[in-house]
Amino acid sequence: MKKLTAVTMPDKEYMLPGNRSCVGCGLSIAYRHGLKALGDSVILTVPASCLTVLQGMYPVSSMLVPCLNTAFETTAASAAGIRAGLDALGKRDVTVVGWAGDGGTSDIGIQALSGAAERNTDFIYICYDNEGYMNTGTQRSGSTPYGAVTSTCPSGKLEHKKDMPMIMAAHNIPYVATVSPSYPIDLYEKFTTAKHMKGTRYLHLLIPCPPGWGYDPRYTVKIGRMAVLCGMFDLYEIINGKLSFYGPSLRIATGEPREPVEAYIRAQNRYRDVSMEVVEMLQEWVDKKWESYKKMGYCETD
Ligand SMILES: Cc1ncc(C[n+]2csc(CCOP(=O)(O)OP(=O)(O)O)c2C)c(N)n1
Numbered sequence: 001m002k003k004l005t006a007v008t009m010p011d012k013e014y015m016l017p018g019n020r021s022c023v024g025c026g027l028s029i030a031y032r033h034g035l036k037a038l039g040d041s042v043i044l045t046v047p048a049s050c051l052t053v054l055q056g057m058y059p060v061s062s063m064l065v066p067c068l069n070t071a072f073e074t075t076a077a078s079a080a081g082i083r084a085g086l087d088a089l090g091k092r093d094v095t096v097v098g099w100a101g102d103g104g105t106s107d108i109g110i111q112a113l114s115g116a117a118e119r120n121t122d123f124i125y126i127c128y129d130n131e132g133y134m135n136t137g138t139q140r141s142g143s144t145p146y147g148a149v150t151s152t153c154p155s156g157k158l159e160h161k162k163d164m165p166m167i168m169a170a171h172n173i174p175y176v177a178t179v180s181p182s183y184p185i186d187l188y189e190k191f192t193t194a195k196h197m198k199g200t201r202y203l204h205l206l207i208p209c210p211p212g213w214g215y216d217p218r219y220t221v222k223i224g225r226m227a228v229l230c231g232m233f234d235l236y237e238i239i240n241g242k243l244s245f246y247g248p249s250l251r252i253a254t255g256e257p258r259e260p261v262e263a264y265i266r267a268q269n270r271y272r273d274v275s276m277e278v279v280e281m282l283q284e285w286v287d288k289k290w291e292s293y294k295k296m297g298y299c300e301t302d
């Protein structure tokens with residue numbers, strides 16, 4: 001089989017040129033490649049978020065996938081309902097996907113998601129994490145990092161980010177993976193892995209967002225890479241409880257030094273007011289996270 005590259009990725013597009021996201025939106029890159037991997041026979045359910053705006057509404061949507069726009073807190077419940085309906089019709093081969101923002105996942109939608117995961121409902125849940133309620137004007141979410149300025153924490157957030165992928169891993173579901181649009185091959189492969197498994201599968205995407213994070217739209221891919229290279233966001237997957245890393249995160253796991261978090265922090269206007277003390281706190285948070293991976297024990301191969 002040919003090695004997957006940007007050139008050998010399937011040509012078929014499910015997202016037509018032209019959508020309503022902001023210039024440089026990391027979600028557009030992730031959505032385009034994610035949909036390619038999910039392929040045909042997919043039904044999506046999406047709550048109120050930037051993704052509903054990106055998709056647009058019938059009859060002016062530029063998407064070629066069937067999608068149910070659902071209420072903010074109901075993504076996983078709605079996916080479970082779609083799954084039950086398809087099963088009743090004998091349509092086991094249709095993949096059900098819930099695709100929600102971090103507000104819709106780590107805050108308002110967490111109980112429906114936790115319930116569906118506990119029941120091991122057969123669906124894929126994707127959280128695209130732009131680290132705030134961006135569609136409604138950059139409010140703070142449970143996934144906003146310490147120190148970041150939002151419209152509801154104008155002096156910087158005073159709590160660390162919730163670790164959603166590890167919360168989902170604690171549900172003992174078959175598949176948890178973290179993904180970045182800055183690494184589209186890894187993204188495509190993890191979506192494909194998820195597509196071919198059964199039960200609850202959870203993918204967590206870090207989505208750089210130019211207006212919400214405060215950087216020039218041309219740097220989206222670079223900012224996403226910086227997050228991984230400094231360990232603020234890590235690329236891993238947990239298959240049936242076994243943790244393994246990918247690409248730059250694998251190199252870090254096997255001894256390559258991480259970049260300091262400071263360069264990543266200083267590249268974004270949302271951290272404009274952070275003192276050196278806060279930078280050190282964030283560095284310590286990253287260091288502790290990596291210590292906790294060691295305690296979990298991980299597989300050292302891709
Ligand atoms: C119950 C409810 N409360 C508030 C809203 C308003 N609302 C719509 S989208 C949104 C923000 C969504 O944030 P997130 O899930 O992080 O996705 P993002 O906008 O960042 O893509 C909010 C608060 C709503 N639609 N329903």
Ligand code: SF4
Pocket residue numbers: 020021022023024025026027050054130134135207208209210211212
């Ligand atoms: S606010 Fe951010 S996540 Fe939302 S469409 Fe714009 S760039 Fe994308």
